[in-house]
Amino acid sequence: xxxRDAARLSLFLLLAPxxxxxxxxxxxxxxxxxxxxxxxxxxxxxxxxxxANYVDFMREPIYWNTLLRTAVMSxxxxxxxxxxxxxxxYYIAKVAGRRSRAALFLLCLVPLWVSDLVRAxxxxxxxxxxxxxxxxxxxxxxxxxxxxxxxxxxxVVVGLxxxxxxxxxxxxxxxxxxxxxxxxxxxxxxxxSRWTVLRRIVIPYAMPGxxxxxxxxxxxxxxxxxxxILLGGKNSMWFTEQIYEQFIxxxxxxxxxxFGILLLAFTSFVVWAGLRLSxxxxxxxxxxx
Amino acid sequence: MTNDLECERLTKRFGPFTxxxxxxxxxPRGSFFSILGPSGCGKxxxxxxxxxxxxxxxxxxxxxxxxxxxxxxxxxxxKMVFQHLALFPMMNVGExxxxxxxxxxxxxxxIERRVKDVLARVGLPDVAGKExxxxxxxxxxxxxxxRCMVLEPDVLLLDEPLGALDLKLxxxxxxxxKLLQHQxxxxxxxITHDQSEALVMSDRVAVMNAGRFEQIGTPQQLxxxxxxxxxxxxxxxxxxxxxxxxxxxGQGVRVDIGDGLSFVAAxxxxxxxAVDIFVRPEAISxxxxxxxxxxxxxxxxxxxxxxxxxxxxxxxxxxxxxxVAHVPDGREGxxxxxxxxxxxxxxxxxxxxxxxx
Numbered sequence: 001x002x003x004r005d006a007a008r009l010s011l012f013l014l015l016a017p018x019x020x021x022x023x024x025x026x027x028x029x030x031x032x033x034x035x036x037x038x039x040x041x042x043x044x045x046x047x048x049x050x051x052a053n054y055v056d057f058m059r060e061p062i063y064w065n066t067l068l069r070t071a072v073m074s075x076x077x078x079x080x081x082x083x084x085x086x087x088x089x090y091y092i093a094k095v096a097g098r099r100s101r102a103a104l105f106l107l108c109l110v111p112l113w114v115s116d117l118v119r120a121x122x123x124x125x126x127x128x129x130x131x132x133x134x135x136x137x138x139x140x141x142x143x144x145x146x147x148x149x150x151x152x153x154x155x156v157v158v159g160l161x162x163x164x165x166x167x168x169x170x171x172x173x174x175x176x177x178x179x180x181x182x183x184x185x186x187x188x189x190x191x192x193s194r195w196t197v198l199r200r201i202v203i204p205y206a207m208p209g210x211x212x213x214x215x216x217x218x219x220x221x222x223x224x225x226x227x228x229i230l231l232g233g234k235n236s237m238w239f240t241e242q243i244y245e246q247f248i249x250x251x252x253x254x255x256x257x258x259f260g261i262l263l264l265a266f267t268s269f270v271v272w273a274g275l276r277l278s279x280x281x282x283x284x285x286x287x288x289x
Numbered sequence: 290m291t292n293d294l295e296c297e298r299l300t301k302r303f304g305p306f307t308x309x310x311x312x313x314x315x316x317p318r319g320s321f322f323s324i325l326g327p328s329g330c331g332k333x334x335x336x337x338x339x340x341x342x343x344x345x346x347x348x349x350x351x352x353x354x355x356x357x358x359x360x361x362x363x364x365x366x367x368k369m370v371f372q373h374l375a376l377f378p379m380m381n382v383g384e385x386x387x388x389x390x391x392x393x394x395x396x397x398x399x400i401e402r403r404v405k406d407v408l409a410r411v412g413l414p415d416v417a418g419k420e421x422x423x424x425x426x427x428x429x430x431x432x433x434x435x436r437c438m439v440l441e442p443d444v445l446l447l448d449e450p451l452g453a454l455d456l457k458l459x460x461x462x463x464x465x466x467k468l469l470q471h472q473x474x475x476x477x478x479x480i481t482h483d484q485s486e487a488l489v490m491s492d493r494v495a496v497m498n499a500g501r502f503e504q505i506g507t508p509q510q511l512x513x514x515x516x517x518x519x520x521x522x523x524x525x526x527x528x529x530x531x532x533x534x535x536x537x538x539g540q541g542v543r544v545d546i547g548d549g550l551s552f553v554a555a556x557x558x559x560x561x562x563a564v565d566i567f568v569r570p571e572a573i574s575x576x577x578x579x580x581x582x583x584x585x586x587x588x589x590x591x592x593x594x595x596x597x598x599x600x601x602x603x604x605x606x607x608x609x610x611x612x613v614a615h616v617p618d619g620r621e622g623x624x625x626x627x628x629x630x631x632x633x634x635x636x637x638x639x640x641x642x643x644x645x646x
Contacts, residue, residue, distance in 0.1 A: 180373060180375060182371040182372070182373060182375040183375050183377060185340075185342055185362070185369075185371070185375070186369070186371055186375035186377070187377075187388075188342075188361075188362045188363045189340055189362055189363070189367075189368060189369045190363075190368065190388055190389035190392060190436065190437070190440065191363050191364075191389050191392035191393055191440065192363055192388070192389075192392045193363060193392070196392055200377075200380075200388070201377060201379070204379040205378070205379060207379075
C-alpha cells in the first residue's frame with residue numbers, strides 16, 4: 001500500500017464519524033420527512049404523491065400565523081439576547097481581570113448544569129399566581145390580589161433569553177479575546193468618543209462572533225419547545241407545538257413532516273435574509289468566529 | 290512658550306512598585322526626543338501617561354504650556370503610534386486615516402483632500418483603497434504615522450514601532466522616520482530599548498533606568514560624557530573593570546584593579562572608593578603608546594570581522610578579554626591570532642564612576 005493510500009485511509013477514518021453522524025442523524029431523517037410531507041392519504045393505507053399537505057398549511061391561517069409569530073418572536077429574542085449578552089461578553093473579554101474572567105465564565109455556564117425542564121419550572125415557581133413574586137407583591141402591598149405572571153409573551157421572551165444568552169456570550173467573548181487592546185486605545189487616541197470606538201471599532205471587530213451568536217440563538221429559539229410550552233401555556237402558540245401536535249396527538253405524520261420542512265425552510269430563509277441585510281456571509285463570519 | 294511638552298516630577302505607582310519616579314523634562318518645539326531604556330524601566334508607562342491612558346500619582350504634564358491632566362485621551366492633541374501599529378483591520382487605508390478626521394467632524398470633501406495630502410507626504414499616494422493586510426511592514430509603518438499626522442498633533446508619541454520589522458527594514462526606517470520628522474516639523478517622542486535607534490534619530494535622548502532619568506543629552510554627550518555607570522554601560526560598547534581608587538594623579542585619579550595593574554582615569558573620587566571603569570573599544574590603540582597613557586599587554590584571541598565595525602578580542606594575562614576596535618585594511622601581514630599586542634589609551638578616555646551610586 002502506497003503512502004497516498006495510507007493518507008486516504010486515515011482521512012476516510014477521520015471523516016467517517018462525522019459523515020455517519022450527519023448522514024444518519026441529519027440527512028436521512030430529513031429525506032424521510034421530506035418524503036412523508038409529499039404524500040397524501042387518499043384511503044386507508046393508500047398514499048399518493050401530492051402537495052396537498054403544503055396546500056393545507058397555506059389554507060389554514062392558524063398554521064402560518066403561528067409560524068410567522070414564532071419567527072418574529074425568535075428574532076425579538078435574538079435581538080434582546082444580543083443587547084443583554086454583548087455588554088456581558090465585552091466585560092468578560094476586555095474589562096475583567098484574568099482571574100475573575102474564569103469565574104465569570106463559569107457563572108454563565110452554571111445554568112447549563114441544570115436541565116431545561118428544571119430551569120423552566122424554576123421560572124414557574126417564581127412567576128405563578130401563588131409564586132414568590134406574586135406573594136412578595138401582595139405582602140408588600142403593591143398588589144391587592146394574586147398576580148399571574150405566567151402565560152404571556154413577555155414571560156416566554158424572558159425565559160428564552162435566559163436559556164440561550166450563553167450561546168450569544170461565548171462566540172462574542174472568543175472574538176473579542178483575539179482583539180488587541182491597543183486597537184481600542186488607538187480609537188480613543190485618535191479622538192474617538194466611547195460611542196465612536198464601540199460603533200466603528202469594537203462592534204465591527206466582534207461582527208463574526210455576533211453573527212455566529214445570532215444564528216445559533218435564533219435557530220435554538222425557533223426550534224425550542226419546552227420553554228414556550230411551560231411558560232406560555234396555551235397562549236404561547238409556538239410552531240414546534242403544532243409539529244408535536246400533528247405527530248403525537250393527531251398521529252398525522254404527513255402533516256407533521258410538512259411543518260417540520262417548512263420550519264427548517266423558513267428559519268433558513270430568515271438567517272439568509274439576516275446575513276444579507278447585515279452584509280455578512282457565512283464564510284467570513286462563522287468560519288472566522 | 291517654546292516647549293511642546295513638559296513633564297514635571299511625574300510619578301506613577303502600581304501598588305508598592307514605583308514605575309515612574311519623579312521624572313522631569315521638557316521638549317522644545319519640533320525636536321526629536323528619545324527615551325532609551327531597558328525593558329521594564331518605566332518608559333512605556335511614562336508614554337501612556339502622556340497619552341492619557343494612565344493617571345500619574347503626582348506631577349504635571351503640560352502640552353504647549355497647558356496642563357492636560359484633566360483631559361481624557363481623546364481630547365489630548367497627542368497622537369500615538371503603537372508598538373504593533375494598531376491599524377484598524379476592518380477599515381481600508383483611506384478609512385484608517387480618515388477615522389480621526391471623522392471623529393473631529395471635519396467635512397467630507399475636506400477629509401478627502403487631507404487624506405490624499407498626507408498620503409502624498411508619506412510617499413504612498415495610491416494606497417487609499419487598499420486593505421491594511423495588503424501593505425508591507427514599512428508601508429504599514431508609514432500609514433500609522435500618516436494616520437496620526439493628518440490630525441496635526443502637537444506631539445507624536447512612538448512606542449518602539451520598529452521592533453516588529455526585520456533588521457534591514459529597520460535600518461532604512463530609522464532614516465525614513467528622521468526625514469518624516471523633519472518634513473512634518475512636529476515634536477516626536479520616541480521610545481526604544483535599542484540604543485542605535487535612539488542615537489541615530491534623536492536630537493536629544495533621555496536614558497531611563499528603574500523609573501528615573503539617568504541623563505538627558507544629545508547623543509554625542511551621552512556617548513562621550515556619560516553621567517553615570519548605567520549610561521556608560523548601556524549606551525555603546527564598553528570594556529569594564531571594577532577597582533578601587535588609590536589617590537589623585539594628574540587630571541584624574543589612579544585606580545587599582547588588582548593583579549598589580551592600575552589605570553589613570555578621568556574624574557575625581559576620594560581614595561578607597563570602589564569604582565567601575567569604562568573604556569570604549571575605539572579609544573584603545575594597538576599602536577605605540579603615547580607618554581602618560583594607560584597600558585596593558587595581552588595577545589590576540591580572535592578577530593571579529595564586521596567591516597567598519599570590526600573588533601579584536603585581546604586576552605590579558607589573567608584571562609580577561611578586552612574588546613578593541615580595529616579596522617583591517619585588507620592587506621596581508623595584519624594581526625594574527627596568538628600574536629602579542631600592547632594596548633594603550635589616554636586617561637581622559639577612561640571614565641570612572643563610583644559603585645555605590
